[in-house]
Amino acid sequence: MSVLFLLIVVAVLATAAYVLCRQRALGSVQGNPKTLHSLPVYYGWHGAIMVLLPSLAGLVLWLLVQPLVIEGRIAAALPDGMMAEGGSMELVMADVRRVAGGLDVAVDQGAMTEDQAGRIRTEFTDVRDRLAAVGVALGSDVTAPVLAAAQDYRVMTAWGAMGRTVLTVLLAAAGLVYALMLTNKDFRARNRVEQVVLGLLIAASSIAILTTLGIVYSMLTETFNFFAMYPFQDFFFSLTWSPNFRGDSELGILPLIWGTLYITLISMLVSVPIGLFAAIYLAEYASKRVRSWVKPLIEVIAGIPTVVFGLFALVTVGPLLRDYFAEPMGWGDSGSSVMTAGLVIGILNIPFISSLSDDIINAVPQSLRDGSLGLGATRSETIRQVVLPAALPGIVGACLMAASRAIGETMIVVMGAGAAAKLDLNPFEAMTTMTVKIVGQLTGDTDFASPETLVAFALGMTLFVITLALNIVALIVVRKYREQYD
Amino acid sequence: MTDATAGGLAAPAFSTPKSSLLSQTALVRRRNAAETRFKAYGIAAIVLSLATLGFMLFTILTDGVSAFFQAKLSFPVELTAETLDPQGNRNRDEMAKVTTLGYNKVLAAAFAKEMTARGIAIDGQSDKDVTDMISKDAAGDLRAAVLANPQMVGTTIDATVLATGRIDGYLKGRVTMETAERDANVTPEQLQLADLLREAGILKSSFNWDFITSPDASDQRPEAAGLGVAILGSAYMMLLVLITCVPVGVAASIYLEEFAPKNVWTDAIEVNISNLAAVPSIVFGILGLAIFINFAGMPNSSSLVGALVLSLMTLPTIIIATRASIRAVPPSIRDAALGIGASKMQTVFHHVLPLAMPGILTGTILGLASALGETAPLLLIGMVAFVDNYPGSPPDGFLDPATALPVQVFGWAQRADPAFIERSSGAIIILLIFLVAMNVLAVLLRRRFERRW
Numbered sequence: 001m002s003v004l005f006l007l008i009v010v011a012v013l014a015t016a017a018y019v020l021c022r023q024r025a026l027g028s029v030q031g032n033p034k035t036l037h038s039l040p041v042y043y044g045w046h047g048a049i050m051v052l053l054p055s056l057a058g059l060v061l062w063l064l065v066q067p068l069v070i071e072g073r074i075a076a077a078l079p080d081g082m083m084a085e086g087g088s089m090e091l092v093m094a095d096v097r098r099v100a101g102g103l104d105v106a107v108d109q110g111a112m113t114e115d116q117a118g119r120i121r122t123e124f125t126d127v128r129d130r131l132a133a134v135g136v137a138l139g140s141d142v143t144a145p146v147l148a149a150a151q152d153y154r155v156m157t158a159w160g161a162m163g164r165t166v167l168t169v170l171l172a173a174a175g176l177v178y179a180l181m182l183t184n185k186d187f188r189a190r191n192r193v194e195q196v197v198l199g200l201l202i203a204a205s206s207i208a209i210l211t212t213l214g215i216v217y218s219m220l221t222e223t224f225n226f227f228a229m230y231p232f233q234d235f236f237f238s239l240t241w242s243p244n245f246r247g248d249s250e251l252g253i254l255p256l257i258w259g260t261l262y263i264t265l266i267s268m269l270v271s272v273p274i275g276l277f278a279a280i281y282l283a284e285y286a287s288k289r290v291r292s293w294v295k296p297l298i299e300v301i302a303g304i305p306t307v308v309f310g311l312f313a314l315v316t317v318g319p320l321l322r323d324y325f326a327e328p329m330g331w332g333d334s335g336s337s338v339m340t341a342g343l344v345i346g347i348l349n350i351p352f353i354s355s356l357s358d359d360i361i362n363a364v365p366q367s368l369r370d371g372s373l374g375l376g377a378t379r380s381e382t383i384r385q386v387v388l389p390a391a392l393p394g395i396v397g398a399c400l401m402a403a404s405r406a407i408g409e410t411m412i413v414v415m416g417a418g419a420a421a422k423l424d425l426n427p428f429e430a431m432t433t434m435t436v437k438i439v440g441q442l443t444g445d446t447d448f449a450s451p452e453t454l455v456a457f458a459l460g461m462t463l464f465v466i467t468l469a470l471n472i473v474a475l476i477v478v479r480k481y482r483e484q485y486d
Numbered sequence: 487m488t489d490a491t492a493g494g495l496a497a498p499a500f501s502t503p504k505s506s507l508l509s510q511t512a513l514v515r516r517r518n519a520a521e522t523r524f525k526a527y528g529i530a531a532i533v534l535s536l537a538t539l540g541f542m543l544f545t546i547l548t549d550g551v552s553a554f555f556q557a558k559l560s561f562p563v564e565l566t567a568e569t570l571d572p573q574g575n576r577n578r579d580e581m582a583k584v585t586t587l588g589y590n591k592v593l594a595a596a597f598a599k600e601m602t603a604r605g606i607a608i609d610g611q612s613d614k615d616v617t618d619m620i621s622k623d624a625a626g627d628l629r630a631a632v633l634a635n636p637q638m639v640g641t642t643i644d645a646t647v648l649a650t651g652r653i654d655g656y657l658k659g660r661v662t663m664e665t666a667e668r669d670a671n672v673t674p675e676q677l678q679l680a681d682l683l684r685e686a687g688i689l690k691s692s693f694n695w696d697f698i699t700s701p702d703a704s705d706q707r708p709e710a711a712g713l714g715v716a717i718l719g720s721a722y723m724m725l726l727v728l729i730t731c732v733p734v735g736v737a738a739s740i741y742l743e744e745f746a747p748k749n750v751w752t753d754a755i756e757v758n759i760s761n762l763a764a765v766p767s768i769v770f771g772i773l774g775l776a777i778f779i780n781f782a783g784m785p786n787s788s789s790l791v792g793a794l795v796l797s798l799m800t801l802p803t804i805i806i807a808t809r810a811s812i813r814a815v816p817p818s819i820r821d822a823a824l825g826i827g828a829s830k831m832q833t834v835f836h837h838v839l840p841l842a843m844p845g846i847l848t849g850t851i852l853g854l855a856s857a858l859g860e861t862a863p864l865l866l867i868g869m870v871a872f873v874d875n876y877p878g879s880p881p882d883g884f885l886d887p888a889t890a891l892p893v894q895v896f897g898w899a900q901r902a903d904p905a906f907i908e909r910s911s912g913a914i915i916i917l918l919i920f921l922v923a924m925n926v927l928a929v930l931l932r933r934r935f936e937r938r939w
Contacts, residue, residue, distance in 0.1 A: 281528025305859025408766020
């Protein structure tokens with residue numbers, strides 16, 4: 001029975017359980033629901049849950065464990081010589097699976113009977129030809145041990161499928177009977193149903209933690225693999241980045257960090273003044289009408305996908321800077337440059353800084369402004385000497401978050417900053433960042449045993465740690481000084 | 487004493503400079519000027535950022551609108567039976583042995599014949615100049631049409647085929663006589679011919695539905711490249727994100743807002759969610775590659791893996807929005823429900839959640855919109871690969887290789903032929919149309935259902 005069909009059977013049983021339990025509960029009080037402990041639907045739901053939970057848990061567990069058990073037994077049964085000549089265990093197992101799959105196809109298409117597929121021998125038939133006849137192409141000739149293992153594999157898988165079906169249906173039926181036995185007028189169905197729902201809610205909220213664990217785990221293991229192949233002091237302190245797939249690559253992160261920080265610096269020089277002045281104007285000067293139009297318009301910038309900014313950098317900003325600044329001044333002739341990427345990321349971050357700062361400036365109590373204005377200060381003096389100092393921690397926090405966004409930004413630098421890793425001061429040169437290199441090393445054909453690919457995970461880990469640290473510092477700054485006026 | 491005091495007041499010991507409220511002193515003038523300057527900085531900042539936004543959208547619109555129009559050649563084609571059906575029995579399987587090369591010959595011959603018949607010729611043209619004006623995609627299209635209906639062979643049909651990307655670029659002003667001199671893919675003679683063909687009504691530019699529906703094409707054929715696979719892939723992913731992300735996000739928010747006790751575990755969850763919202767998107771791509779593809783063995787560049795990665799990324803956004811709208815439901819509602827005997831769970835599911843629904847919907851739509859525009863993590867799970875087959879229908883189609891709109895924008899922008907920049911901008915227009923529609927929907931929902939307590 002296929003898994004899909006099994007799921008349908010379980011669903012039917014659950015529906016049956018819902019109806020039966022509900023009726024039984026009503027029957028136990030002669031159709032008068034007032035004397036029941038819970039509403040009748042809760043008895044129904046309890047029945048359905050008792051069918052679904054154990055059977056689905058059993059099914060998932062079986063699906064996870066079955067391949068492990070079968071492959072373990074096949075591997076134990078294979079002759080020892082196979083490992084030595086055939087390379088790794090995984091390759092042999094892949095062969096076994098492919099042959100078994102081929103036999104399945106042959107049986108499905110009627111080219112072999114089930115019996116023939118079990119008894120076919122390499123000594124008498126060319127298995128590769130027979131399988132090719134039904135459209136299954138095998139890379140190499142099938143050896144006798146692999147064929148035998150494949151036949152074992154098919155037998156065990158068939159038994160496994162049978163066991164899976166029996167177990168799931170048994171668990172579902174047991175759940176149904178158990179729920180029916182429990183159901184009577186004093187049974188606290190609602191409490192039990194609510195407990196299960198609460199459990200599901202807790203599980204859902206734990207996914208956030210699982211995601212973080214997944215990120216950390218996936219990057220840590222591959223980073224350790226990388227450092228096993230490549231010395232970490234070279235990674236952190238070498239001044240050269242020149243990967244090549246012949247093997248003698250130099251993978252120093254410093255040029256990448258330099259490029260990242262340089263681009264971030266330029267983006268902050270663009271976004272902080274513009275974003276801050278926009279926020280000040282909107283919060284302190286603008287009339288309600290102007291504010292209700294301008295604020296959403298600025299926030300439109302935040303809703304535009306970064307790949308659009310990337311294309312803008314590639315097609316418009318880069319050539320503009322090259323033709324009107326860099327080339328006439330003799331600073332370089334590259335369309336993609338630190339300046340291009342920095343400017344465009346700066347634009348991207350304007351709404352981020354302006355809306356965060358706007359909230360923070362609005363949170364400064366009006367009494368401070370009134371006091372300052374009452375002493376005769378002008379509005380700009382009030383803003384500079386009273387409002388901004390009061391809002392400073394929040395603004396610093398906003399700037400740190402913007403910096404962390406600029407550091408992690410990918411598409412704009414991939415399309416606008418270039419791919420050459422160098423340590424240079426000229427902002428009109430093409431330089432590169434950590435994110436560009438992560439994309440570069442992980443797209444296309446990748447080999448997860450070479451340091452040139454695995455270095456991407458070490459870069460990702462560095463990026464993750466830097467952005468996380470910036471955000472935590474920002475949160476601490478904001479939290480520590482926020483309570484002053486509450 | 488009193489006299490002395492009164493005298494002191496009447497004649498102050500120090501003298502102040504004469505000033506009037508009507509004439510400003512130098513200091514006041516300076517302070518007022520500083521005030522005006524400060525205000526002007528604010529206006530300048532706003533004008534500058536809005537002007538940049540306007541400039542960006544303007545360049546992309548002007549670059550991209552032309553992608554929706556395409557130069558096409560219309561001329562009668564005689565489907566010669568000798569070439570297309572050598573056996574002469576109109577058998578589909580035998581006709582399938584004729585490759586596109588055969589159809590190319592038929593098209594080229596028909597085109598040359600039409601040009602001689604109309605007397606269109608210029609000095610110094612070569613046969614290659616003429617045949618190369620037809621897109622390399624045209625033969626494949628014709629072959630598919632003929633194989634679908636073998637009875638067409640032997641008749642003469644009015645065919646409308648794509649012109650090459652350079653001729654298309656000439657009609658749009660991207661290719662000029664000067665650039666053609668230096669271009670290996672087009673000659674000035676072809677452009678002169680194109681002028682004549684346009685006067686004769688054979689070469690026309692018309693609205694290009696294929697740009698929206700057909701799959702991607704190779705580097706050499708920008709004129710045939712379309713967004714069909716990308717739009718379908720994006721739609722699959724949005725559907726899956728909706729299915730996986732919304733129930734989990736809402737459940738998590740309910741727990742954290744209504745049930746969670748204050749302890750280490752819930753604190754850890756809270757900190758986690760706010761940190762995940764700030765993790766760079768590319769890190770989620772690394773997670774997807776390591777966990778879903780390498781560890782769990784899911785197929786590369788499938789919409790399922792893309793959707794899982796995007797879901798994990800969107801989850802914090804949806805949780806934050808949902809929690810805000812649950813928190814906005816006043817406690818009096820909960821008290822009332824609890825007061826008439828509802829359990830905590832019934833209060834939440836029967837009263838709080840329905841009242842918070844508009845806010846949840848709005849947050850969900852905005853979260854989906856940001857997922858729709860995300861590119862970087864999808865590059866890492868292999869979606870940048872060239873896909874020219876439509877993914878199958880769900881649920882199996884979720885495992886087929888697909889691509890997404892923003893990834894297609896990036897992919898085209900990376901190609902050498904400038905015609906792809908136009909396609910890339912056109913794809914952005916489609917993407918922005920979807921995003922604007924989603925945002926407008928969110929605003930409308932908020933306006934319609936928002937309740938002030």
